[in-house]
Amino acid sequence: MTSCTAGQEGLARLKEQFYQVLYADMVTDNPSAVSLIETVTQKYPGIYVVAGSGCGTARDVVAAMQAGATDFIIDPSDKELVKTAFHKAAREIDHTPNGGTERFDKAKSFITRDQTLLRVLAIARKVAPSTATILITGESGTGKELLASFIHTNSRRESEPYLAVNCAALPDELADSELFGHEKGAFTGAVSRKIGKFESAGKGTLVLDEITEMALPLQAKLLRALQEREIVRVGSNRTIPVDARVIAISNQVIKKAVTSGSFREDLYYRLNVIPLTIPPLRERKNDIPILAQAFLKRYSCMNKSEMVRISKAALELLIQQNWPGNVRELENAIERGVLIGNGETLLPEHLILEEPLTETPQLERPAAGMTVREMEKQLITNTLEAVNDNRTHAAKMLGISIRTLRNKLNEYRQEMDGTV
Numbered sequence: 510m511t512s513c514t515a516g517q518e519g520l521a522r523l524k525e526q527f528y529q530v531l532y533a534d535m536v537t538d539n540p541s542a543v544s545l546i547e548t549v550t551q552k553y554p555g556i557y558v559v560a561g562s563g564c565g566t567a568r569d570v571v572a573a574m575q576a577g578a579t580d581f582i583i584d585p586s587d588k589e590l591v592k593t594a595f596h597k598a599a600r601e602i603d604h605t606p607n608g609g610t611e612r613f614d615k616a617k618s619f620i621t622r623d624q625t626l627l628r629v630l631a632i633a634r635k636v637a638p639s640t641a642t643i644l645i646t647g648e649s650g651t652g653k654e655l656l657a658s659f660i661h662t663n664s665r666r667e668s669e670p671y672l673a674v675n676c677a678a679l680p681d682e683l684a685d686s687e688l689f690g691h692e693k694g695a696f697t698g699a700v701s702r703k704i705g706k707f708e709s710a711g712k713g714t715l716v717l718d719e720i721t722e723m724a725l726p727l728q729a730k731l732l733r734a735l736q737e738r739e740i741v742r743v744g745s746n747r748t749i750p751v752d753a754r755v756i757a758i759s760n761q762v763i764k765k766a767v768t769s770g771s772f773r774e775d776l777y778y779r780l781n782v783i784p785l786t787i788p789p790l791r792e793r794k795n796d797i798p799i800l801a802q803a804f805l806k807r808y809s810c811m812n813k814s815e816m817v818r819i820s821k822a823a824l825e826l827l828i829q830q831n832w833p834g835n836v837r838e839l840e841n842a843i844e845r846g847v848l849i850g851n852g853e854t855l856l857p858e859h860l861i862l863e864e865p866l867t868e869t870p871q872l873e874r875p876a877a878g879m880t881v882r883e884m885e886k887q888l889i890t891n892t893l894e895a896v897n898d899n900r901t902h903a904a905k906m907l908g909i910s911i912r913t914l915r916n917k918l919n920e921y922r923q924e925m926d927g928t929v
Contacts, residue, residue, distance in 0.1 A: 520549075533559070535562035558578045558580075561583070562585070581634060583638075629656075629787060636783050637659075642756070642779065642782045643757070643783045644785070648833075671714050672710045673718060677915075686705065689705040699743075715754070718758045721763060732776045763777055802819060819854070823857045889918070892906055
């Protein structure tokens, strides 16, 4: 290990010898640390850069990340934080091709230069070591689950379990058991004890995706679990202490769900301790070039393609798009381009871009005497046909939740089977 008192001295040492990890002290009002990080990441991309400051602010974190730092230690005197940061550096170096001479971009990492998103990441990194409940909101495809994983990785719980549950996919009759577990004989089919997600998460992180799709009775039990830090399995009266950190995710404005009565107000405030919102891709156009290039590199490598660059015309076309599907849609477009195209350059003709869903489907005029239920069924069926059975889009167009749409479809299926 080598220590230097100034940035210039550090750069001089790097010319003489290669180092795998560099720690830069962000001294208050001293721009040399930021300049050092920028120079090192440009000239020596294989070095894992860690920044830190004993009196650092969110602005310091943002500045360090913009300059190219991969990690930030808020309190360098905290041995556990330092240990975690350097263990993470060692793991990434172990996974880096060519023995650490080229920076390896892991699949689960944010690629951004957007000021708003960098501020969100700075806050997320700062609160990650705490036990606070976090609420992440943003449109579909913006990277909400990625942010949840980012928080877990930067917390003191990184070595503990990380469990994600999609609340919209939980069957109503089994949702209680899935989250809180059940005892043997608690209900028909409960042939043995089941440990729920809260217990399985242990001292780790439990991510509740699409939280607004959770049924109201289950919301009440979740509220109690968060307040009391204990749960009760279905079919039992014994309380069980839980220590998992909860991160809730929603692609809806939860306040609207509260106003409509589909989401408990007290639960909203219990979850909304640390609110983090990821901006949509259309509001951070400057991220499109670096994201597109990163995806190109990833899928070219995966598919053994010789494509290494994006033409100026193709890049301009990508920047002009509105990207309703956000980063996920951009990634899909680049992957298709790599598979369809040929040569070393991605061209506009290699891109197959989806048309935005802007038109409301034209529905047939209901026949006289048709019941309201028949009209409802026709409306849902026609809407699904218009969006190629994309339930998420259909639910948005109909103004209902995915859970409601799924329940309606189940009812219609049962009617056709003759069970109702």
